[in-house]
Amino acid sequence: MKEYVVKDVKSSQFNLDHIFDCGQCFRFKKNEDGSYTGIAKEKIVTFSYDDKNEELWIKGSDEKDFFNIWKNYLDLDTDYGAIKNALASKDTIIKKAMDYGYGIRILKQDLWEMIISFIISQNNNIPRIKGCIESLATNFGEQIISQDGSKGFNMPTAERLAMLTTYDLQPIKLGYRSKYLIDTAKVVSENGLPESDEQLRRLVGVGPKVASCIKLFGMGHMDSFPIDVWVKRVMNTLYGIEENDLKTMTNFAAETFGEYGGIAQQYLFYYMRTYIK
């Protein structure tokens, strides 16, 4: 089995638990040894991190794949230390959240997969979102086999989903989101992937929150600041903004976190969801 080792990956800037449990990614599972296995970029891959030697081990990748795919996927060229310093100097609450959730990175994920995933995420809970996404892949995605023989499924393409009916999707248990997905698949298979906020918002089932997640995780908009129930709680309890005043929250984030709003959001989300509750 091919495996590639990345040296000198700073432990203060890389933590698998924090990366995969901050709500950005639904297709990776933790193994007993602490590594994470999942499917991304149409490949089955396992990430292990040795924090003593500051080495990242990527099983299922050779050197070529690392430079072509995973380096970018893991956003390894971005200096998160510098970003954290910039954010910490502006606000002491975000500093605490960043100390707690150190090592979060924003993954550069596939846009179409993000569109599907976050349409499914609405008014839903994380275990069920993960179940729906896996079920969608195993039922309608293309099978892939890794070098060591393990099998998995890619997410179905827009073209594939566009041919389906809500009846076909019944076993996936998407509920009322089925028709959002099919409708969106039709638009994307006809017009191509959205390239702007306006095009994104034209998709059925994509409101402000979902669009904001898609931009952050699938389009590289690091300033995008998704406001979900957890971030609302942070904004309310830690920053004292009135509970449902989304406008003030958005403005506050833009002024305080600016171009790194998305990174701040991930730390705040993780902090609130796993530490403060």
Place this chain on the structure above:
DNA sequence: TCGCAGGTGGTCG
């Protein structure tokens, strides 16, 4: 039984 979970679209005023 009922509210809630990483919201959104439709309908009113």
Place this chain on the structure above:
DNA sequence: CGACCACCTGCG
């Protein structure tokens, strides 16, 4: 425009 409200599904 802003404030409701129904909505699939599964869990506590």
